[in-house]
Amino acid sequence: MINKKAYSKPTIIRHSVGVQNKFGRPPATVPINRLDGFKVSELAEKHGSPLFVLSVKALRDRYRDMNRAFTTRYPNFQIAYSYKTNYLKSVCNILKQEGAWSEVVSGFEYDIARNIDVPGNQIIFNGPYKTHEELIRAFEEGAIVNLDNYDEMQVVEEIADELDKVLEVGIRINMDLNDPPWHKFGFNVEAGHAFEAVKRAQSGGKLKVVGLHIHTGTYVDDVTVYSRAAQGLVNFYAYIQEQLNIKLKYWDLGGGYASHNTLHGAYMPAEQTCPTFDQYAEAICPILLNGPFQAQDAPKLFIEPGRALIDEPFSLITSVVSQKRLPSGQRGVLLDSGMNIMSSVQWYRYNFQTAQDSGAMLEDTIVYGGLCMNIDVLQASSSIPPVRRGDLLVIHHVGAYNISQSWQFIYLRPAIIAIEDGEVHVIKKAETREYVQSFENVPDSFISNK
Amino acid sequence: MELQFKSELTISESGFLFDHATGLTYTLNSTGQFIFRNIQDKQNARSILSLVMNEFEVNEDTAHKDLDDFIRQLKEFNLVGE
Amino acid sequence: MAAFSQIVKVVLRSYGVLAFSAHLIPASLILMATFFHPMVGLMGLIGNGISNGTAKWFHANKDAWNAGVFGVSGILIGLTLGMYSEPSIRLWVFLLGGSVFSGILSVMLGNFLSRYDLPILSLPFILVIWLLLLTLGVSEQDSVSFITIPYLRSIDLWLFKSLPLAVFEYVKMFGNILFQENLFSGILVLTAIGIYSRISLFYGLWGGLVGLGTYTFIHGSLDGFHGLNFILTSLAFGGFFIVNNRHAFIFTTIAIIAVGLVDLGTIEVLGAISSNAKNNIPSLVFAFNVVTLIFLFPLKMMPKTLDNLRLTPIPLFQIRSPETNMKWFRRWSGLKTKQQTILTFPFSGEWSVLQGNHGEWTHKGIGRFAWDFIVRDERKHQASGFGLELKDFYAFGLPVMAPAPGTIYAIENQVEDNPPGEAETERNWGNYVIINHGNGEFSELSHFKQYSITVVPGQFVQRGDIIGYCGNSGRSPVPHIHFQLQSLPEVGAPTLPSTFSEGMQNKEIQLEFIPIKNDLVSSMKIEADDEWSLLGREGQSWVFETSNIFGVKNETLTFRTDNRGLPVIQSNESNTWYIIDRPSFVEIRPDFKTFSSFLNHSPWMDIIGDRLFLPKKLKHGLTTQDISVIKKLDIYTIKTSGYLFVIDPVHGIKSIQHEENDFKYIRVGQSKLKK
Numbered sequence A: 001m002i003n004k005k006a007y008s009k010p011t012i013i014r015h016s017v018g019v020q021n022k023f024g025r026p027p028a029t030v031p032i033n034r035l036d037g038f039k040v041s042e043l044a045e046k047h048g049s050p051l052f053v054l055s056v057k058a059l060r061d062r063y064r065d066m067n068r069a070f071t072t073r074y075p076n077f078q079i080a081y082s083y084k085t086n087y088l089k090s091v092c093n094i095l096k097q098e099g100a101w102s103e104v105v106s107g108f109e110y111d112i113a114r115n116i117d118v119p120g121n122q123i124i125f126n127g128p129y130k131t132h133e134e135l136i137r138a139f140e141e142g143a144i145v146n147l148d149n150y151d152e153m154q155v156v157e158e159i160a161d162e163l164d165k166v167l168e169v170g171i172r173i174n175m176d177l178n179d180p181p182w183h184k185f186g187f188n189v190e191a192g193h194a195f196e197a198v199k200r201a202q203s204g205g206k207l208k209v210v211g212l213h214i215h216t217g218t219y220v221d222d223v224t225v226y227s228r229a230a231q232g233l234v235n236f237y238a239y240i241q242e243q244l245n246i247k248l249k250y251w252d253l254g255g256g257y258a259s260h261n262t263l264h265g266a267y268m269p270a271e272q273t274c275p276t277f278d279q280y281a282e283a284i285c286p287i288l289l290n291g292p293f294q295a296q297d298a299p300k301l302f303i304e305p306g307r308a309l310i311d312e313p314f315s316l317i318t319s320v321v322s323q324k325r326l327p328s329g330q331r332g333v334l335l336d337s338g339m340n341i342m343s344s345v346q347w348y349r350y351n352f353q354t355a356q357d358s359g360a361m362l363e364d365t366i367v368y369g370g371l372c373m374n375i376d377v378l379q380a381s382s383s384i385p386p387v388r389r390g391d392l393l394v395i396h397h398v399g400a401y402n403i404s405q406s407w408q409f410i411y412l413r414p415a416i417i418a419i420e421d422g423e424v425h426v427i428k429k430a431e432t433r434e435y436v437q438s439f440e441n442v443p444d445s446f447i448s449n450k
Numbered sequence B: 001m002e003l004q005f006k007s008e009l010t011i012s013e014s015g016f017l018f019d020h021a022t023g024l025t026y027t028l029n030s031t032g033q034f035i036f037r038n039i040q041d042k043q044n045a046r047s048i049l050s051l052v053m054n055e056f057e058v059n060e061d062t063a064h065k066d067l068d069d070f071i072r073q074l075k076e077f078n079l080v081g082e
Numbered sequence C: 001m002a003a004f005s006q007i008v009k010v011v012l013r014s015y016g017v018l019a020f021s022a023h024l025i026p027a028s029l030i031l032m033a034t035f036f037h038p039m040v041g042l043m044g045l046i047g048n049g050i051s052n053g054t055a056k057w058f059h060a061n062k063d064a065w066n067a068g069v070f071g072v073s074g075i076l077i078g079l080t081l082g083m084y085s086e087p088s089i090r091l092w093v094f095l096l097g098g099s100v101f102s103g104i105l106s107v108m109l110g111n112f113l114s115r116y117d118l119p120i121l122s123l124p125f126i127l128v129i130w131l132l133l134l135t136l137g138v139s140e141q142d143s144v145s146f147i148t149i150p151y152l153r154s155i156d157l158w159l160f161k162s163l164p165l166a167v168f169e170y171v172k173m174f175g176n177i178l179f180q181e182n183l184f185s186g187i188l189v190l191t192a193i194g195i196y197s198r199i200s201l202f203y204g205l206w207g208g209l210v211g212l213g214t215y216t217f218i219h220g221s222l223d224g225f226h227g228l229n230f231i232l233t234s235l236a237f238g239g240f241f242i243v244n245n246r247h248a249f250i251f252t253t254i255a256i257i258a259v260g261l262v263d264l265g266t267i268e269v270l271g272a273i274s275s276n277a278k279n280n281i282p283s284l285v286f287a288f289n290v291v292t293l294i295f296l297f298p299l300k301m302m303p304k305t306l307d308n309l310r311l312t313p314i315p316l317f318q319i320r321s322p323e324t325n326m327k328w329f330r331r332w333s334g335l336k337t338k339q340q341t342i343l344t345f346p347f348s349g350e351w352s353v354l355q356g357n358h359g360e361w362t363h364k365g366i367g368r369f370a371w372d373f374i375v376r377d378e379r380k381h382q383a384s385g386f387g388l389e390l391k392d393f394y395a396f397g398l399p400v401m402a403p404a405p406g407t408i409y410a411i412e413n414q415v416e417d418n419p420p421g422e423a424e425t426e427r428n429w430g431n432y433v434i435i436n437h438g439n440g441e442f443s444e445l446s447h448f449k450q451y452s453i454t455v456v457p458g459q460f461v462q463r464g465d466i467i468g469y470c471g472n473s474g475r476s477p478v479p480h481i482h483f484q485l486q487s488l489p490e491v492g493a494p495t496l497p498s499t500f501s502e503g504m505q506n507k508e509i510q511l512e513f514i515p516i517k518n519d520l521v522s523s524m525k526i527e528a529d530d531e532w533s534l535l536g537r538e539g540q541s542w543v544f545e546t547s548n549i550f551g552v553k554n555e556t557l558t559f560r561t562d563n564r565g566l567p568v569i570q571s572n573e574s575n576t577w578y579i580i581d582r583p584s585f586v587e588i589r590p591d592f593k594t595f596s597s598f599l600n601h602s603p604w605m606d607i608i609g610d611r612l613f614l615p616k617k618l619k620h621g622l623t624t625q626d627i628s629v630i631k632k633l634d635i636y637t638i639k640t641s642g643y644l645f646v647i648d649p650v651h652g653i654k655s656i657q658h659e660e661n662d663f664k665y666i667r668v669g670q671s672k673l674k675k
Helices: A040-047 A056-071 A089-098 A107-115 A132-140 A150-163 A193-203 A223-244 A277-288 B030-040 B045-055 B060-076 C002-018 C024-033 C038-057 C062-066 C069-084 C089-114 C123-136 C150-162 C165-176 C183-196 C198-219 C228-237 C246-273 C286-301 C322-332 C595-599 C603-611 C614-619
Strands: A012-014 A051-055 A077-082 A101-104 A123-125 A144-147 A167-174 A207-213 A250-252 A300-303 A314-325 A331-335 A352-354 A363-368 A377-384 A392-396 A415-420 A423-428 B009-011 B016-019 B025-028 C351-355 C370-374 C399-401 C406-412 C431-436 C442-448 C466-469 C481-486 C500-505 C508-513 C520-522 C540-548 C551-561 C567-571 C576-579 C627-632 C635-640 C643-648 C652-658 C663-670
Touching: A012 B060, A040 A051, A040 A314, A040 A392, A040 A415, A040 A423, A051 A056, A056 A077, A056 A089, A056 A277, A056 A415, A089 A107, A089 A423, A101 A107, A107 A123, A107 A132, A123 A132, A132 A144, A132 A150, A144 A150, A144 A207, A150 A167, A150 A193, A150 A207, A167 A193, A193 A207, A193 A223, A207 A223, A223 A277, A277 A300, A331 A377, A352 A377, B009 B030, B025 B030, B030 B045, B030 B060, B045 B060, C002 C024, C002 C038, C002 C062, C002 C069, C024 C183, C038 C062, C038 C069, C038 C089, C062 C069, C069 C089, C069 C123, C089 C123, C123 C286, C150 C183, C165 C183, C165 C198, C165 C228, C183 C198, C198 C228, C198 C246, C198 C322, C228 C246, C228 C286, C246 C286, C406 C442, C431 C466, C442 C466
Parallel strands: A051 A415, A077 A101, A077 A300, A101 A123, A123 A144, A144 A167, A167 A207, A207 A250, A250 A300, A331 A363
Antiparallel strands: A012 B025, A051 A314, A314 A331, A314 A392, A352 A392, A363 A377, A415 A423, B009 B016, B016 B025, C351 C370, C351 C520, C370 C481, C399 C466, C406 C431, C431 C442, C442 C481, C500 C508, C500 C520, C540 C551, C540 C663, C551 C567, C567 C576, C627 C635, C635 C643, C643 C652, C652 C663
């Protein structure tokens, strides 16, 4: 008689699902089924899909953290929120509430700011194209205006005559800081154009140069670029102070601060490469404080963050429409969101997290947007667990440019909600056909009765 | 019914199971390992039951019930299909 | 040229120091008092110059040298050699050598005695002169008058004959501190003391009386009476080296009597020693030096706590006059006197109070009036992540600023930062900066990052200038800034109760407040259009016209920046500069008044200075009770303390009127700043 082995119930134990992979984020198999305390499925059911969700606490926290990082290092500091990144009235109001000024680059954006009662003297008006009327309004209302080119300077001098007073202006300058350098805007320092511009502005007798504006780039995650910009500003200020007796009231380092979205082609994920607010501040402030002035007389420092403030607080809830297997064997999944509302997929490699437990098996998937266009691909290759029609996915950090640059194309644009303190607010309703067509007028002669 | 493992599984002597597709890992006890190897050998559920009873000191009811549980677990983990 | 005038000032001051009245006008009177015998006076002056010069060459302490301390013995050597020895070439050589030696000896003794914070008085003089007189021999001079100017001499003689002896001797005593034996010197010295300090004058007069009495009592008559020791001792203890109060009065009286005894004893001893000489070596100021140092030494050795306040010695560097000493004492002992320094927060942005006054961990006892500041994020954490490294802490490496203008007194920059959670108790202040605000108050900021302090002792800092970076050195488990105001310059000196003059407390504007634990505090935010004041904006001049029974007087005040980049108000009338220290709301208090401004006081400076930032206060709704304001079309009419101001925020004052006086104000117009 063969001795039988002792028996124990057969078991299989799966090892901890939260095991870190090399990139330090939990695998996509971990579902995100709540946003700010609310169940994703319930939000989608009540407000539809796709659905943009703003976490107001996240926005306020990001503003306060950025403000703290800079104000503890520079005694006269002000954040001016870059409206073009996301100009939803609620977003602008929340940031205004937190103490931000407004950075606008067109009459339209200027109007948005004034419409929510931002005082004129808390607006910075930048950009290469400002009309005569817009400029008059800006100067009358006390806004800060940074001049981009000589044509604009000429227009502003005419306005100085019209208003019969000396107008205080800033000068937009650029430096050869990154590759390729940004030469489209402002006057170049290295070529001497910036100095000539300042000199020309002062010598006309109608303008007074009180500020300098520089904007180094977009999504700059190398803080040394900012250090070089700051040093360049200090050197330039020292020079124009000595040569032209200029005393600056402000200097504006513009925006370009990175967020936690990973660029295509980046080797490391943004969680590891995105500098903290403290690192940006540390790279900028000590250099500026070495400028030619007493600490109490330091010019006011402006920065114009956009995505750094608004990317993280927004998420997008989206539904799976269909799935298929491609001839190559790769799986494909089609969503009800497309590039029309997620245009930033051109730059970023987004992660798609499921909002329900879809199992542990990740598969390489191509994620299609819902538009009837072959190029509408949200992600060429993404590891997603098995999902079915109707399953919900959540995409994080979508606040910058997706909404302000969205296309009204093929589909009506979705609703936007904001969550704060356990309350959901609809801050923008989903579009309707009537709304989209509301400005159209069809002459009778086009309506056929033949 | 026939049981079929997904193809990307490997198991070591000590019962450490690795799924190439998901990157997930599992541990099986000796009974579990025995059953696993038999599934790999393309046995069906019925024959596995008798093999278990031959190998281990267990009565039929218990073995039957436990085997059902175990297979269900494997399906839940998406390790087997039919 | 500046160096020459500096030397002249120091030489003059030495004369003042002799009579505890070290300002230039009393000093000039005392200088005059030595010239009734011109040769003697000249020798005194030469001795002064050589002594001071030698001391400087011998690396004398700069502040003490500027105060004139090292010339005292030189003056006395010159005066004595003139009085007690025959004129000869040898005499001049001895004057030269003696002055040089006294200069060197002053520096050496000074270095030694300063460890106990004791003054050198005229000790070097005594040691040198006895040596010299032993060698040279003492010759008798005409001891009655010593005035060689004929006209004055006869008046002096006449007074000597007419006045009662006691009276003559009494007044003569004051001149005796310069070894003069005539009435005029006495009157000049008395006047000099009186100009400088009323308390000193009182004690001088009292000391003279007690001295006369003591001498007469012991000796039986006024023969051979020399009163200098009595006067000097009474001036020394009469509120100068110790704070004036009734205990000091008793103490001084005892000291005067003691001096009388010691002097008589010294004369006996010297008489026995100099059996060879034709005349005895005079006792001079030996008794004064000995008694003063012996009586002062134990007082200095006592620990400086608030328990033994009867006889309080004042730190030497702090001493100006008995009156300023009393002010310092009231402040130091915590009695309710006005805080002199306008304090703003020593950092930028919003920080949190970790520990306040009477704190539960370390702010106790003499250290109870102190604050610890840290930075927290929105989640109330002091660090990002787990706070395992110092660089995770938000406060670490942040700039620390001067809370008020002043001169850096001392720094420590070498101490290593502790890892988070650890604190060292041995060098428990870690790296620190001590700032002397020039008004008897000092700021101490500590726990700086190693090697991060950017200022050096002697450097002048403006409010808000960066002095270093926040660290974790010393008794500091987490990076924080420790701040305290104190009235002594040593690190760890007893703290003074103090308030922050302006700032934000939990997002609200506050004036003169004391932050408590967990308060969120920050400095006022400065907006560009806040920068207007009663005097308009920088570069503008204003002429003020005062008319009274003496006629019309004009004074021009200009609000400008001086060549150091400091904003100042300059008055042409009194030729004074008032440095404007610019916190946002608190009225300026003129800093660094010169002595001439004390005499040529600008009444307009008082009116304007106290209300310079009134317009800004009004703009932010922070008015105090005695102000009533009417605003009409951007013009403010303000009635306060009897004045009526009409102000245009853009252009400054339109008019000022006073209920009682007739002040009239005319605006001169904008003057362009020339670079």
